[in-house]
Amino acid sequence: xxxxxxxxxxxxxxxxxxxxxxxxxxxxxxxxxxxxxxxxxxxxxxxxxxxxxxxxxxxxxxxxxxxxxxxxxxxxxxxxxxxxxxxxxxxxxxxxxxxxxxxxxxxxxxxxxxxxxxxxxxxxxxxxxxxxxxxxxxxxxxxxxxxxxxxxxxxxxxxxxxxxxxxxxxxxxxxxxxxxxxxxxxxxxxxxxxxxxxxxxxxxxxxxxxxxxxxxxxxxxxxxxxxxxxxxxxxxxxxxxxxxxxxxxxxxxxxxxxxxxxxxxxxxxxxxxxxxxxxxxxxxxxxxxxxxxxxxxxxxxxxxxxxxxxxxxxxxxxxxxxxxxxxxxxxxxxxxxxxxxxxxxxxxxxxxxxxxx
Amino acid sequence: xxxxxxxxxxxxxxxxxxxxxxxxxxxxxxxxxxxxxxxxxxxxxxxxxxxxxxxxxxxxxxxxxxxxxxxxxxxxxxxxxxxxxxxxxxxxxxxxxxxxxxxxxxxxxxxxxxxxxxxxxxxxxxxxxxxxxxxxxxxxxxxxxxxxxxxxxxxxxxxxxxxxxxxxxxxxxxxxxxxxxxxxxxxxxxxxxxxxxxxxxxxxxxxxxxxxxxxxxxxxxxxxxxxxxxxxxxxxxxxxxxxxxxxxxxxxxxxxxxxxxxxxxxx
Numbered sequence: 287x288x289x290x291x292x293x294x295x296x297x298x299x300x301x302x303x304x305x306x307x308x309x310x311x312x313x314x315x316x317x318x319x320x321x322x323x324x325x326x327x328x329x330x331x332x333x334x335x336x337x338x339x340x341x342x343x344x345x346x347x348x349x350x351x352x353x354x355x356x357x358x359x360x361x362x363x364x365x366x367x368x369x370x371x372x373x374x375x376x377x378x379x380x381x382x383x384x385x386x387x388x389x390x391x392x393x394x395x396x397x398x399x400x401x402x403x404x405x406x407x408x409x410x411x412x413x414x415x416x417x418x419x420x421x422x423x424x425x426x427x428x429x430x431x432x433x434x435x436x437x438x439x440x441x442x443x444x445x446x447x448x449x450x451x452x453x454x455x456x457x458x459x460x461x462x463x464x465x466x467x468x469x470x471x472x473x474x475x476x477x478x479x480x481x482x483x484x485x486x487x488x489x490x491x492x493x494x495x496x497x498x499x500x501x502x503x504x505x506x507x508x509x510x511x512x513x514x515x516x517x518x519x520x521x522x523x524x525x526x527x528x529x530x531x532x533x534x535x536x537x538x539x540x541x542x543x544x545x546x547x548x549x550x551x552x553x554x555x556x557x558x559x560x561x562x563x564x565x566x567x568x569x570x571x572x573x574x575x576x577x578x579x580x581x582x583x584x585x586x587x588x589x590x591x592x593x594x595x596x597x598x599x600x601x602x603x604x605x606x607x608x609x610x611x612x613x614x615x616x617x618x619x620x621x622x623x624x625x626x627x628x629x630x631x632x633x634x635x636x637x638x639x640x641x642x643x
Numbered sequence: 644x645x646x647x648x649x650x651x652x653x654x655x656x657x658x659x660x661x662x663x664x665x666x667x668x669x670x671x672x673x674x675x676x677x678x679x680x681x682x683x684x685x686x687x688x689x690x691x692x693x694x695x696x697x698x699x700x701x702x703x704x705x706x707x708x709x710x711x712x713x714x715x716x717x718x719x720x721x722x723x724x725x726x727x728x729x730x731x732x733x734x735x736x737x738x739x740x741x742x743x744x745x746x747x748x749x750x751x752x753x754x755x756x757x758x759x760x761x762x763x764x765x766x767x768x769x770x771x772x773x774x775x776x777x778x779x780x781x782x783x784x785x786x787x788x789x790x791x792x793x794x795x796x797x798x799x800x801x802x803x804x805x806x807x808x809x810x811x812x813x814x815x816x817x818x819x820x821x822x823x824x825x826x827x828x829x830x831x832x833x834x835x836x837x838x839x840x841x842x843x844x845x846x847x848x849x850x851x852x853x854x855x856x857x858x859x860x861x862x863x864x865x866x867x868x869x870x871x872x873x874x875x876x877x878x879x880x881x882x883x884x885x886x887x888x889x890x891x892x893x894x895x896x897x898x899x900x901x902x903x904x905x906x907x908x909x910x
Contacts, residue, residue, distance in 0.1 A: 388810035
């Protein structure tokens with residue numbers, strides 16, 4: 287089913303001072319979804335946001351908005367609004383005037399401005415704060431003002447540039463729920479930039495994982511978590527055990543000196559691969575019953591589970607999340623299902639196999 | 644430790660006494676009925692009366708204030724434009740060069756500025772008088788305003804401009820609705836600075852005043868040279884009061900903007 291794309295990047299490259307920040311990127315953004323651009327700092331995620339907002343132009347390639355190229359359309363003529371990382375509230379204006387800024391620029395009538403601003407403030411639970419100075423607001427409140435200031439203009443796409451990074455942990459979790467809820471109620475497209483994989487997994491419909499100016503993988507949070515396409519994604523999203531292995535034939539893979547049944551196919555015979563097993567998919571059992579035999583090196587209690595760091599005879603490190611306790615120094619067996627093994631092609635840092643949905 | 648503290652206070656007091664002594668001395672003798680500055684004979688307000696009835700003096704006061712207000716207003720506009728220009732210059736090198744050229748004008752001796760203006764004005768045939776004084780005052784005030792405004796611009800987060808553009812503002816809106824309101828405290832500081840510099844400038848003005856036009860500082864100088872009259876003391880006392888008033892006024896303005904969270908920088 288082909289949905290209408292609001293924004294389309296077609297082979298977009300961005301070069302700053304001779305440095306390639308975005309390298310030949312193409313993707314579609316659909317209406318009404320929550321997208322997350324996820325990656326380490328310097329991966330180009332903020333540049334994508336600035337390109338969509340219109341603060342900068344692509345060096346090569348074309349950006350389409352509703353099918354029309356918008357490369358040279360300045361930021362003030364685009365139907366997108368941004369929530370900035372430092373909120374960028376105007377210090378000389380109070381809360382009401384900050385939110386009203388965009389409407390005043392558009393020369394709306396006073397009554398309409400008042401109504402819309404109040405509605406936007408209600409949306410972000412800031413009723414009664416309209417006469418406050420933004421200086422007296424807490425971080426979380428400023429965040430809400432920034433969101434209200436953006437959504438009052440009824441953008442088709444809301445861009446959020448790491449908006450939660452300045453908040454403390456508890457507030458950040460709260461705001462994750464609120465943002466997701468807000469997106470559902472407004473029904474507009476959110477494009478959220480973050481380096482925090484938990485945020486990305488919790489909120490998104492669709493995640494783009496970026497590294498070194500390329501999209502490594504795009505997909506739903508579950509796809510990204512369960513089926514990472516390469517070592518980078520597997521390593522960046524959650525904790526993983528990643529090993530080199532050889533795909534002997536379909537459904538049979540060799541790693542850690544042993545052969546295992548798996549559910550992956552479609553590789554060349556004897557193709558070298560990366561193998562991922564998530565720590566929570568490993569179960570502690572006796573040495574005899576385990577598929578792998580390891581020695582517990584250290585153990586941490588993490589609340590919901592114990593985190594064990596183990597080594598096998600070849601010196602490979604195995605991270606295990608288990609509700610069962612083990613003893614440090616104990617020899618144990620690790621059991622896992624064939625489905626727990628995820629086999630990935632080895633890629634030279636590039637994300638072939640970009641979007642297959 | 645404690646006695647160190649005490650000596651520090653004494654030292655401070657001595658320094659202030661030495662600094663303020665001449666002014667106090669001057670003001671004290673402005674009430675002297677004796678007519679000299681060594682024998683205090685009795686208290687009188689005659690010298691103040693003389694000052695108040697001196698119409699020539701009042702015209703000069705008016706000139707001085709007109710020049711000060713006009714030159715500081717014009718140089719504030721030019722200085723803000725200059726600061727914006729320096730702020731928007733992309734190349735770091737160019738920025739430093741412009742800034743350096745600006746600062747050289749501030750530190751270079753007034754005498755040299757005055758003399759060079761005199762040469763310039765006579766060369767291009769501008770009559771010495773109101774215009775020449777005004778132009779030279781504008782010239783030495785602009786760099787001061789630039790220096791006062793630029794830090795405010797630099798402390799402004801660049802995302803503020805992005806945010807305004809994002810909300811639909813064009814270049815003009817960005818300037819008038821975001822940048823100028825943000826740097827207003829700096830603009831006020833620059834204006835007041837230019838005002839005080841213009842009011843009490845002697846050296847530059849001395850070079851470029853012609854016949855029939857004079858400002859207060861030049862007039863006081865020439866009267867002092869003609870012989871001691873205590874009306875000069877009275878005049879100086881009045882000026883001192885005015886300066887104090889200006890300083891207090893500026894203090895309150897900067898306090899107010901500091902409270903509203905915009906003027907953070909206290910001087």
